[in-house]
Amino acid sequence: MGASIKDVAARAGVSIATVSHVLNGTRPTQQQTRERVLAAIRDLGYAQNQAARNLARGRSTLLGLLISDIRNPFFPDITAGFQDQALAHDMDALVMNTNYDPQRTLNSVRRLVGLQVPGVAVLTSQIDPAVIETLAGHRIAAVYLDLGRVDQSISNIVLDYEHGIIESLEYLTQLGHRRIAYIGGPLHLTSAQRRKRAFMETAVRLGLEPSHTFDADFTVKGGYFACSKLLNGSTAPTAIVAGNDLTAIGILHRAYDGKLRVPEDLSVVGFDDILFAEYTQPALTTVAVPRGEIGRVAFQALWTMLSDPDLTGREYRVGTRLVIRDSTLPPGKNAD
Amino acid sequence: MGASIKDVAARAGVSIATVSHVLNGTRPTQQQTRERVLAAIRDLGYAQNQAARNLARGRSTLLGLLISDIRNPFFPDITAGFQDQALAHDMDALVMNTNYDPQRTLNSVRRLVGLQVPGVAVLTSQIDPAVIETLAGHRIAAVYLDLGRVDQSISNIVLDYEHGIIESLEYLTQLGHRRIAYIGGPLHLTSAQRRKRAFMETAVRLGLEPSHTFDADFTVKGGYFACSKLLNGSTAPTAIVAGNDLTAIGILHRAYDGKLRVPEDLSVVGFDDILFAEYTQPALTTVAVPRGEIGRVAFQALWTMLSDPDLTGREYRVGTRLVIRDSTLPPGKNAD
DNA sequence: CTGAAAGCGCTAACAC
DNA sequence: GTGTTAGCGCTTTCAG
Secondary structure, eight states: OOOOHHHHHHHHTSOHHHHHHHHHTOSOOOHHHHHHHHHHHHHHTOOOOHHHHHHHHTSOSEEEEEESOTTSTTHHHHHHHHHHHHHHTTOEEEEEEOTTOHHHHHHHHHHHHHTTOSEEEEOOSSOOHHHHHHHHHTTOEEEEESOSOOBBTEEEEEEEHHHHHHHHHHHHHHTTOOOEEEEEOOTTSHHHHHHHHHHHHHHHHTTOOOOOEEEOOSSHHHHHHHHHHHHHSTTOOSEEEESSHHHHHHHHHHHHHTTOOTTTTSEEEEEEOSSHHHHOOSOOEEEEOOHHHHHHHHHHHHHHHHTSTTOBOOEEEEEOEEEEOOOOSSOOOOOO | OOOOHHHHHHHHTSOHHHHHHHHHTOSOOOHHHHHHHHHHHHHHTOOOOHHHHHHHHTSOSEEEEEESOTTSTTHHHHHHHHHHHHHHTTOEEEEEEOTTOHHHHHHHHHHHHHTTOSEEEEOOSSOOHHHHHHHHHTTOEEEEESOOOOBBTEEEEEEEHHHHHHHHHHHHHHTTOOOEEEEEOOTTSHHHHHHHHHHHHHHHHTTOOOOOEEEOOSSHHHHHHHHHHHHHSTTOOSEEEESSHHHHHHHHHHHHHTTOOTTTTSEEEEEEOSSHHHHOOSOOEEEEOOHHHHHHHHHHHHHHHHTSTTOBOOEEEEEOEEEEOOOOSSOOOOOO
């Protein structure tokens, strides 16, 4: 226990340089020498001292992952995906909750800088310019979610809402629906804007009848009331696409109250934002944001930049997709 | 950017030792000197190089947190609690998913050893002896969940199921219930054993009528069928305590099927194990395991040992407690 | 293919 | 109250 590279070198009868190179595969070594070193390592139960390694190399094997709050069901899947990839590449993920607090966020970034992390994934909903600046200033590779731009040492993941929307509209038309409405969120949120636009453009592209759209507020209540209005209108839709999960829940409640049977009398497609999989009891169709994939792609983005001496950033596209669940209880996690 | 302690020393006109001591408060410094140093640090945007710091001190500011899987709703709260405490003490938490895989777990532990972490919290459901051994062998402070023993450099958190059970039985008797049944899990699980025993002992202590108990399998179906049997028996209970949340869900479904109105006709108390708060729609009473507190206590346990030169371990008790929710939608997270 | 040795940036004696 | 300096354990030239 507590053996150092010197001990290994001594036991194997080689120099510490050789041990280092054997360990890192950083220069060719004779088969025999290598084996002796490996044996010594095993005998001594030697583990590389990462602190020393990081100091010498000027970068750590730690990658930062900034998320808003691990208690928000949006993030565990992302985190796991990121961690799995990191592990597969012999790196570790340092996950930090920003708690939606800019000050805490900046503080976390500073900690990461101090830790000499070579890359950071910032997957929070809000992105502070100071964070981007700090990271870029230290030449730390960074990947953001829906940042909207790419730069030197900056990659970006864009969520492709259209893909899932297309699938859902194709699905609904296949079921025979012709009047499909959309109930979304407040347009000051970019995600609400983008989802609505995806719906409208896709509806046009598929040659559907002009559809009712409604900007609610991404809450259960909002979905409930918006649904009421739509159903009471002269041309009630036979299917509704919701802009997020809470809205869809509200719609479903309205449907239940009105004695409709879901999804037979009214088809509802929800946007699997946050807590749908855990929440929903009845069978429901949703457009799923593949959270695990986001995490994995985020890692890949960092890894790619780190392998490139001049940290060239690029854009990654992650598609949403339709998930049709059955009503088995308890509801499984979505496919991802 | 990229300034080192030497730069700071130069700019402040002091020795690097002074800078170090100012930064760490590790020896008294003159007010004036300190201010100059601090100013220099600010001007240069200097951040301590943790790698160097760790190397020199022989221990890092990273604490390991081993959990089974962050996607399991049991863990995010724990994780957040641990991280918050760590941050408050100027440390970082390195969270690792073991994926219930002993090999991966051991591998993670080795990584943590290499990272020179001074402490590790092992909050997985299964605990591998090899992990305990490795950690102890490297004199790394460790805290476990329900390990059942305490040792040099080993602390233990024990979940006090009785507390919540007492509260729930008091609550139910207060509602007028006299025949209260218990539907638990398979006895080969220690948690099932301990919960059942807590129920029985508490029932006796409170002088309740001898109660029916039933060992189901901690699944929704199991709860459903166990409930059927109980309700069909000659002396059907008027209230049921479930050993875990899935069981409670099954019970509730059985109650709905049978046209009962919950909780008016049948009181059900669930054990808030994993996904209750996210899942349940109707009002429900549960015995909550305060997950955030587990995380915080785990950190405190480590911190306490680290502050003590000979790493004396001790036992921590975390009580469960009754949580009565209303049926507002969406169901809030439990109080914790 | 291998070894010697100069750092990496910081901490912690030890001097003053 | 402050400065000097010898490491911490590793990586990585530079020689051989």
